[in-house]
Amino acid sequence: MKHANRSWLSLLGFLAVLTLASSLIFAAVFAGVTAAIASGESARTADNQQVDPIVPGQSFSGLITDADCGSRHTDSKKSAAECARMCVRNGSRYVMVNGDKNYELTGAPQQLGELAGQRVSLIGVLSGHAIKVSSANPLAATAEE
Numbered sequence: 001m002k003h004a005n006r007s008w009l010s011l012l013g014f015l016a017v018l019t020l021a022s023s024l025i026f027a028a029v030f031a032g033v034t035a036a037i038a039s040g041e042s043a044r045t046a047d048n049q050q051v052d053p054i055v056p057g058q059s060f061s062g063l064i065t066d067a068d069c070g071s072r073h074t075d076s077k078k079s080a081a082e083c084a085r086m087c088v089r090n091g092s093r094y095v096m097v098n099g100d101k102n103y104e105l106t107g108a109p110q111q112l113g114e115l116a117g118q119r120v121s122l123i124g125v126l127s128g129h130a131i132k133v134s135s136a137n138p139l140a141a142t143a144e145e
Contacts, residue, residue: 057135085113
């Protein structure tokens with residue numbers, strides 16, 4: 001009789017340990033997946049954030065091009081605008097070149113694409129070497145050009 005009670009207790013203990021272990025494994029996997037999703041969304045959200053209306057925009061001017069080619073485009077058969085748009089479609093990013101300074105441009109991708117290859121004046125917020133663009137306009141052609 002004692003042997004039968006012992007086997008039931010052993011079985012119940014085994015099941016309790018098995019349930020606890022599987023619960024811990026499930027919780028760890030769920031936490032890892034949640035953290036991975038959250039970090040991916042926070043990176044996208046940071047890139048897509050609107051410019052804070054409280055922070056005044058700064059004015060910048062320069063040439064809109066792509067990060068791969070910079071101010072010198074490698075494809076002589078295409079215009080600077082066509083080359084920049086093609087490079088961005090292939091994974092590059094829009095940048096603004098002003099002398100020896102390069103600024104990565106974020107925000108307003110359609111407007112940047114329309115102004116690619118042109119000298120522009122833009123309003124945005126500078127953060128490190130990146131400008132979050134709120135508006136961009138082509139610079140008027142001068143008599144020197």
